[in-house]
Amino acid sequence: MAPRTPPRPFEAGGVIISWWRCVMLDLRLIRERPDLVRAAVASLGIEAPIDTILALDEDRRAILSEVEALKARRNEVSKEIGRLRGGPGAEPLKDESRSIGERIKALDENVKSVEGKLNSAMLEMPNLPHDSVPAGKDDRDNVVVRTVGEPRQFDFAPLAHWDLGPTLGIIDFERGVRMSGTRFYLLKGAGARLQRALITWMLDLHVAKHGYTEIYPPYVVREECLWVDGKLPKFRDNIYHDAEEDLWWIGTAETPLTNLHRDETLTLDDLPRSYVAYTACFRREKMSAGRDVRGIKRGHQFDKVEMFKFTTPESSYEDLETMVAQAEEVPALLGIPHRVILMCTGDLGFVAAKKYDVEMWAPGCAEWLEVSSLSNCTDFQARRGNMRFRREQGARPEYMHTLNGSGLALPRTLIAVIENYQQSDGSVVVPEVLRPYMGGIEVIR
RNA sequence: GGAGAGGUCGCAUAGUCCGGUCUAGUGCGCGCGACUCGAAAUCGCGUGGGCAGCAAUGUCCCGUGGGUUCAAAUCCCACCCUCUCCGCCA
Known part of the structure; x- marks a missing residue:
């Protein structure tokens, strides 16, 4: 196995921002069957931030589609600048790219913060019980x-x-x-x-x-x-x-x-x-x-x-x-x-x-x-x-x-x-x- | 602990000095096909993952995280790991 350093799932302050994202309980399951997940978690007698997760997930996807469109545009512009080799016409493109970059930066910080919160919340989600497990309080x-x-x-x-x-x-x-x-x-x-x-x-x-x-x-x-x-x-x-x-x-x-x-x-x-x-x-x-x-x-x-x-x-x-x-x-x-x-x-x-x-x-x-x-x-x-x-x-x-x-x-x-x-x-x-x-x-x- | 070298798409390597046709080249391996009675050899094609999306597609990943820049595998900083030499030793 390649001896690679695993990223740490957190940073100082406890906010998780690595690629270690959204992989605890299947996020799709929570998104699509929140009722089922809620009931399962309730049977464990454990508090879990399901509503928080749902809200953050929605936020994240909304911001993501916007920021990805911007990145696509910036990549395009940068490539064009490269083709021009600093010739005339490059300057306006640089300006455009720069301003796109600023918006991306702002949105990226947003994504990071939302993902950090989402990951923290996901790490608080317990596993769900199998059907063969008897219901009970303690x-x-x-x-x-x-x-x-x-x-x-x-x-x-x-x-x-x-x-x-x-x-x-x-x-x-x-x-x-x-x-x-x-x-x-x-x-x-x-x-x-x-x-x-x-x-x-x-x-x-x-x-x-x-x-x-x-x-x-x-x-x-x-x-x-x-x-x-x-x-x-x-x-x-x-x-x-x-x-x-x-x-x-x-x-x-x-x-x-x-x-x-x-x-x-x-x-x-x-x-x-x-x-x-x-x-x-x-x-x-x-x-x-x-x-x-x-x-x-x-x-x-x-x-x-x-x-x-x-x-x-x-x-x-x-x-x-x-x-x-x-x-x-x-x-x-x-x-x-x-x-x-x-x-x-x-x-x-x-x-x-x-x-x-x-x-x-x-x-x-x-x-x-x-x-x-x-x-x-x-x-x-x-x-x-x-x-x-x-x-x-x-x-x-x-x-x-x-x-x-x-x-x-x-x-x-x-x-x-x-x-x-x-x-x-x-x-x-x-x-x-x-x-x-x-x-x-x-x-x- | 000290000094040096290095981490690239399964494996091996190129690229890093001089940032943009690197959306990462080549070899091996693997898959499919051609040739063959069959096989070897040879030739052709293909060959990662995450995220968003019904899809088309887009986006991110060159140890990890930041920074500079219109643009980073490539420049800067920090950290992790590996190797070599020295020191210290169960």
């Missing part, structure tokens, strides 16, 4: 699609990982906090190794069995990457940012993976493309302390194995089901109960057209832990990142569809393993599938 309306596996029956009271971990010496909260503050911890000995085993095993599973290509991406990215994957503008406050170099720490491998084929036009043969990446993830998570943040469930830094797929519009929903099944294999092979939740419109968020969560049962803290979130983002990210494909040589490029899903998030999977495999004496049995990655250790004690 997470209470999500649908449990299936529950797989029976919770283990304990003949003692199972402990939560925040008790088990420190006792076993595999989780150290105090020293983590001493180094880095609240919401940091460290894993130690067999605990650190168990997490590493999970990472390697999951990567191997997705590469060898599911055909994904492993990627080791950068953990810091430029701002435009976050616009492309849809983290911006919504999550600005949750992202760590190095002001000195203007680099942003990823909150998920989805961000670099989404940008993997940015500004590329692939062929149909290239699709689908499946990638899996293990990365650390960084999130500011400005939640207050409380039950939800006890233990290692929600830290500022965590590890995750992420699956990502670039695919075609006609197969993306099928691919989503496949990806969910691939994520479910992790709890299945670990022998831990899990369930699959279909998110309702009100809990879909900004970029997904359809989204499932996979949750694993943790008997110690007695809750279903979200270990994966799998989304079909349809062409939403592809439009933002100009990611296209051609069906055949010479055919018009079309936007790809992108999907992402955790192939599982780590500390939570670790929690589930520890809590499900604990024994009455406080030791933890290593699941069968992980033993080859644990140097044969069968029990952590």
